[in-house]
Amino acid sequence: MYQVRKVMTLDEFTIQELRNFPQATGELSGLLRSIGLACKRINAEVNRAGLVDILGALGTENVQGEEVQKLDDFANKTLIDLLNHSIYCAGVGSEENDDIVVFDDELSNNSKYVLLMDPLDGSGNIDVNVSIGTIFSIFKRISPMGQPVTMEDFLQPGNRMVAAGYVIYGSSTMLVYATRRGVNGFTLDPSVGEFCLSHPNMQCPPHGRFYSANYGNFGKYSPGVQNYLKRCETKSAENGGPYTERYIGSMVADIHRNLIKGGIFMYPGTTDRPNGKLRLLYECNPLAFIVQLAGGMATNGVQPILDIQPSSLHQRMPLFIGSRDMMEELAECLQEHG
Ligand code: P6P
Numbered sequence: 001m002y003q004v005r006k007v008m009t010l011d012e013f014t015i016q017e018l019r020n021f022p023q024a025t026g027e028l029s030g031l032l033r034s035i036g037l038a039c040k041r042i043n044a045e046v047n048r049a050g051l052v053d054i055l056g057a058l059g060t061e062n063v064q065g066e067e068v069q070k071l072d073d074f075a076n077k078t079l080i081d082l083l084n085h086s087i088y089c090a091g092v093g094s095e096e097n098d099d100i101v102v103f104d105d106e107l108s109n110n111s112k113y114v115l116l117m118d119p120l121d122g123s124g125n126i127d128v129n130v131s132i133g134t135i136f137s138i139f140k141r142i143s144p145m146g147q148p149v150t151m152e153d154f155l156q157p158g159n160r161m162v163a164a165g166y167v168i169y170g171s172s173t174m175l176v177y178a179t180r181r182g183v184n185g186f187t188l189d190p191s192v193g194e195f196c197l198s199h200p201n202m203q204c205p206p207h208g209r210f211y212s213a214n215y216g217n218f219g220k221y222s223p224g225v226q227n228y229l230k231r232c233e234t235k236s237a238e239n240g241g242p243y244t245e246r247y248i249g250s251m252v253a254d255i256h257r258n259l260i261k262g263g264i265f266m267y268p269g270t271t272d273r274p275n276g277k278l279r280l281l282y283e284c285n286p287l288a289f290i291v292q293l294a295g296g297m298a299t300n301g302v303q304p305i306l307d308i309q310p311s312s313l314h315q316r317m318p319l320f321i322g323s324r325d326m327m328e329e330l331a332e333c334l335q336e337h338g
Pocket residue numbers: 121122123124214249250251252277278
């Protein structure tokens with residue numbers, strides 16, 4: 001008789017968390033369940049993406065006469081619709097929307113959380129079948145309850161974040177979710193359509209051998225970044241190496257690998273884009289929150305990402321994130337070489 005391994009679903013996990021915090025209202029758990037449901041729907045579409053050519057190219061009508069949506073647009077709409085009809089979220093800031101999306105109804109105006117998200121990061125990789133991801137962060141609103149949320153609810157520094165997570169649509173689909181109680185990974189079991197706890201209490205190894213950067217920009221990086229990358233190239237067994245350069249152009253996938261195995265990811269500023277490419281609020285902040293709670297570090301090269309006071313919804317920020325020892329060596333290089 002085979003031994004059935006007791007797996008804890010995401011719902012069971014959130015209920016257990018509630019038991020640990022009797023004073024909790026259950027709203028955060030409910031919000032996480034809504035996000036999980038939306039991402040299961042996104043996962044289904046992402047997995048069909050390869051079939052779109054058969055069913056009609058994106059942006060056209062498929063054989064059923066349905067308009068084929070761009071996947072990041074589909075992901076955005078799926079998340080916003082679910083969050084709008086939940087009772088746990090008062091509004092959303094999304095990479096796909098120029099302004100905040102305010103859920104101006106009685107229930108939503110009395111919800112205490114707001115969410116910032118990149119609904120489908122790396123969507124340009126879909127047609128080459130590279131892993132992509134959904135990234136989100138959750139804050140308590142600071143505007144008065146009972147009224148529509150305002151931009152100030154979304155422009156809070158990352159160190160005020162309540163929770164953050166990402167879903168990676170890869171060889172398996174996994175939700176990684178962090179609160180101040182820790183970081184936990186849930187793998188989607190397609191046979192039952194449930195996220196199941198597969199990586200409890202995730203810890204980022206203090207050292208690793210993966211370093212991730214776009215070498216195409218090497219000539220445009222600062223001397224400090226160039227110096228660090230050259231150090232990575234020359235690591236040997238005697239000083240923690242040899243290192244492997246691994247950059248797949250999908251930040252969630254690169255950072256997920258480094259979180260599990262140890263490593264450093266960077267998207268530095270360049271001479272032509274001093275603030276880099278990544279967005280502070282819904283890419284850098286949530287990933288910094290997760291990696292830091294797992295024991296890693298995340299900075300913009302000068303200060304911790306989570307300490308930065310945002311100035312606008314879509315502002316870009318250089319990002320260096322990963323294993324503590326590697327981040328400290330990077331900091332030395334930046335200090336020494338600028
Ligand atoms: P580049 C995807 O578009 C993304 O936002 C991240 O997921 C990824 O790490 C980065 O851009 C890749 O950018 O300029 O190196 O191609």
